[in-house]
Amino acid sequence: MSKPPPNRKKATSAAKSDSKTSANSANEDISQQVDPATATITVAAVEVPELTEQEISDRLHLERCVERAVFEAGKALMELRDRRLYRSTHNTFEEYCKERFGYSRRQPYLLMDAAVVFDNLLEKCDPLDQVLPTNERQVRPMTKLEPYQQQEVWQTAVELAGGKVPTGRIVKDVVQRIMERTKVPNTYQIGEVCQIVVKDNPELRGKGGCWAIVSAVNDFSCSVRMWDGEYAVGLQHLKSYDYLPAECQQMQVICDRISRVYSDLLEETVKSLLQSLGKVNRPYLTAVEEKLLSLLESEVKV
Numbered sequence: 001m002s003k004p005p006p007n008r009k010k011a012t013s014a015a016k017s018d019s020k021t022s023a024n025s026a027n028e029d030i031s032q033q034v035d036p037a038t039a040t041i042t043v044a045a046v047e048v049p050e051l052t053e054q055e056i057s058d059r060l061h062l063e064r065c066v067e068r069a070v071f072e073a074g075k076a077l078m079e080l081r082d083r084r085l086y087r088s089t090h091n092t093f094e095e096y097c098k099e100r101f102g103y104s105r106r107q108p109y110l111l112m113d114a115a116v117v118f119d120n121l122l123e124k125c126d127p128l129d130q131v132l133p134t135n136e137r138q139v140r141p142m143t144k145l146e147p148y149q150q151q152e153v154w155q156t157a158v159e160l161a162g163g164k165v166p167t168g169r170i171v172k173d174v175v176q177r178i179m180e181r182t183k184v185p186n187t188y189q190i191g192e193v194c195q196i197v198v199k200d201n202p203e204l205r206g207k208g209g210c211w212a213i214v215s216a217v218n219d220f221s222c223s224v225r226m227w228d229g230e231y232a233v234g235l236q237h238l239k240s241y242d243y244l245p246a247e248c249q250q251m252q253v254i255c256d257r258i259s260r261v262y263s264d265l266l267e268e269t270v271k272s273l274l275q276s277l278g279k280v281n282r283p284y285l286t287a288v289e290e291k292l293l294s295l296l297e298s299e300v301k302v
Helices: 008-031 053-082 093-101 107-123 136-142 147-160 168-181 245-261 268-277 287-301
Strands: 193-196 211-217 221-226 229-234 238-240
Touching (some): 136 168
Antiparallel strands (some): 193 211
């Protein structure tokens, strides 16, 4: 077998020597570099062109579209409900909203109430200059306030947020302050839905757990409407359901319908059915309950 050329070992040795020399040279270059902490980095400036007048106008228009999106949905839902445009495919507005938009039972009412507040805020401000709500949660705490109070709350909340859109928490805190400032012994409102709490009051026997609608507010009592008449009830015998305004209106309609049908001359089974509807702890009737009440209404008309 032939031996390798005698200069191979020398070439390898030379390569190692060159490599070591290069490494030493690199180390010397690194050691001579400036400390990175004090090094100056030059970055080329990128010029950002200012918005033109047309672009500023377009931006403002699009921002207002975003702000109004949720509230336009609430106004559209109100028209769908009031005109009953869902009736060709669904028995109730709630079923329609659930199947068509994927809403929970409360969601459409939250959006509709928010739209009313939004319109109240628009009445007292210039929409081009004023900071406006951008979602439903920011206005939810204000739905039970009077329009002038809603405007006061929003302006205060914007100031606390440094001129920016306030969070729902900030708005809620401002509402709480106003409620405490104007606090009176009786905080119930006309149209509010409450539950009757008997508490050993013989005058309310048989009414425990029933819902009632406040028709008049006194210092330490309320006049309430139930399915079979009107009663004066002390504050200690009432408990609010904390329904949304739209839900209270819906309960008002149900109360009116039951009152028109109810009579002591009815059969006991029919009266028991109507009394049971007066105890439902939800702001709506099921499909079966709606059919039963509609049947009784048609029979009474006959």
